[in-house]
Amino acid sequence: xxxxxxxxxxxxxxxxxxxxxxxxxxxxxxxxxxxxxxxxxxxxxxxxxxxxxxxxxxxxxxxxxxxxxxxxxxxxxxxxxxxxxxxxxxxxxxxxxxxxxxxxxxxxxxxxxxxxxxxxxxxxxxxxxxxxxxxxxxxxxxxxxxxxxxxxxxxxxxxxxxxxxxxxxxxxxxxxxxxxxxxxxxxxxxxxxxxxxxxxxxxxxxxxxxxxxxxxxxxxxxxxxxxxxxxxxxxxxxxxxxxxxxxxxxxxxxxxxxxxxxxxxxxxxxxxxxxxxxxxxxxxxxxxxxxxxxxxxxxxxxxxxxxxxxxxxxxxxxxxxxxxxxxxxxxxxxxxxxxxxxxxxxxxxxxxxxxxxxxxxxxxxxxxxxxxxxxxxxxxxxxxxxxxxxxxxxxxxxxxxxxxxxxxxxxxxxxxxxxxxxxxxxxxxxxxxxxxxxxxxxxxxxxxxxxxxxxxxxxxxxxx
Numbered sequence: 001x002x003x004x005x006x007x008x009x010x011x012x013x014x015x016x017x018x019x020x021x022x023x024x025x026x027x028x029x030x031x032x033x034x035x036x037x038x039x040x041x042x043x044x045x046x047x048x049x050x051x052x053x054x055x056x057x058x059x060x061x062x063x064x065x066x067x068x069x070x071x072x073x074x075x076x077x078x079x080x081x082x083x084x085x086x087x088x089x090x091x092x093x094x095x096x097x098x099x100x101x102x103x104x105x106x107x108x109x110x111x112x113x114x115x116x117x118x119x120x121x122x123x124x125x126x127x128x129x130x131x132x133x134x135x136x137x138x139x140x141x142x143x144x145x146x147x148x149x150x151x152x153x154x155x156x157x158x159x160x161x162x163x164x165x166x167x168x169x170x171x172x173x174x175x176x177x178x179x180x181x182x183x184x185x186x187x188x189x190x191x192x193x194x195x196x197x198x199x200x201x202x203x204x205x206x207x208x209x210x211x212x213x214x215x216x217x218x219x220x221x222x223x224x225x226x227x228x229x230x231x232x233x234x235x236x237x238x239x240x241x242x243x244x245x246x247x248x249x250x251x252x253x254x255x256x257x258x259x260x261x262x263x264x265x266x267x268x269x270x271x272x273x274x275x276x277x278x279x280x281x282x283x284x285x286x287x288x289x290x291x292x293x294x295x296x297x298x299x300x301x302x303x304x305x306x307x308x309x310x311x312x313x314x315x316x317x318x319x320x321x322x323x324x325x326x327x328x329x330x331x332x333x334x335x336x337x338x339x340x341x342x343x344x345x346x347x348x349x350x351x352x353x354x355x356x357x358x359x360x361x362x363x364x365x366x367x368x369x370x371x372x373x374x375x376x377x378x379x380x381x382x383x384x385x386x387x388x389x390x391x392x393x394x395x396x397x398x399x400x401x402x403x404x405x406x407x408x409x410x411x412x413x414x415x416x417x418x419x420x421x422x423x424x425x426x427x428x429x430x431x432x433x434x435x436x437x438x439x440x441x442x443x444x445x446x447x448x449x450x451x452x453x454x455x456x457x458x459x460x461x462x463x464x
Contacts, residue, residue, distance in 0.1 A: 091199030
């Protein structure tokens with residue numbers, strides 16, 4: 001620096017290009033003051049220039065710098081180990097996406113969103129829905145995707161693809177500005193989370209898919225009242241691609257299978273039928289064998305037509321009934337409509353042998369609706385016991401056979417020929433079955449009033 005012919009611009013440029021962070025100059029015997037050319041060159045490159053006016057021990061400076069470098073490396077190594085220990089097992093164990101994203105949020109301190117290739121939000125963690133998912137599809141589309149972790153878009157979001165390398169189905173996104181300094185740590189955790197989500201999806205392979213699972217969580221939050229804020233519900237629905245412009249038509253499809261059996265085909269059939277209608281819709285499982293569909297409903301006429309159109313696209317062998325609930329005027333009024341449709345779907349009598357399921361409304365329930373309303377009344381349970389007690393006391397296998405025989409006889413309205421045909425029995429054997437039932441029940445099944453009482457008890461027992 002003391003040489004009069006030193007090219008300060010070239011000197012500072014070389015320091016800057018080499019990756020140096022700053023230049024410290026100790027004034028003393030060789031350099032009494034900083035050359036003006038050096039100051040101007042540093043200012044031109046926006047390169048920090050530090051003037052030390054008193055002697056310092058440079059070993060203290062280098063020692064401090066080395067300690068910081070080592071500490072940063074140790075912290076990153078420690079973070080990598082925590083991310084591996086926390087997120088690694090979750091994928092193999094088939095943990096839920098919500099749990100994986102929750103751990104990712106804990107490690108990064110930032111919100112994380114899982115979206116599919118259509119920019120529909122499948123799950124998110126951290127902050128509230130209205131903050132994280134505000135205008136999501138439009139903002140997300142501005143962030144380019146890459147083969148690996150990338151950072152881009154107006155807000156400098158960090159993202160990474162999710163799914164097997166040749167079959168990517170979504171990506172994880174950190175929807176906050178990530179600085180250069182923070183990017184390596186956030187990227188490290190995001191990569192482990194993407195691996196966990198990919199493996200968990202392969203291990204669990206849910207029949208409804210992640211989009212269906214996200215819709216089901218939204219519907220459950222509406223039903224249970226866990227999320228009463230219609231702004232948050234609207235944001236989550238919009239992020240899933242459901243954007244009703246007016247009312248919301250509520251439809252619930254009930255499967256023909258047992259409530260404890262698989263319903264993958266039911267979910268698939270309803271989803272495909274709703275999609276084929278080419279209308280904004282949200283499909284999600286309420287519980288086994290019960291799937292809800294929300295439609296954008298701009299008019300009263302559409303509220304009547306949409307359930308019928310959906311039912312016409314569904315196979316009667318898979319779907320037992322399609323229930324049309326009251327049209328909800330906005331998210332705030334959706335819960336009562338869903339509760340009503342779920343109730344009707346739960347108690348409606350099954351209709352078999354048709355190509356397409358029938359559309360049922362609450363006014364169609366008849367006696368089943370009344371029994372459902374008083375299903376928790378102790379007097380109803382006492383009535384069931386008084387009529388069916390001897391059959392209900394039988395061992396499991398015999399009990400179910402006896403109840404099925406009684407139901408067939410009552411459905412035939414006491415006509416023996418129909419009763420025998422329904423059970424594929426001869427008339428003589430059918431009479432023997434009937435006498436056995438009468439002995440067990442201690443009643444005369446030829447009496448119309450007795451049959452009515454037993455029929456009511458059977459329906460009430462089935463609703464329980």
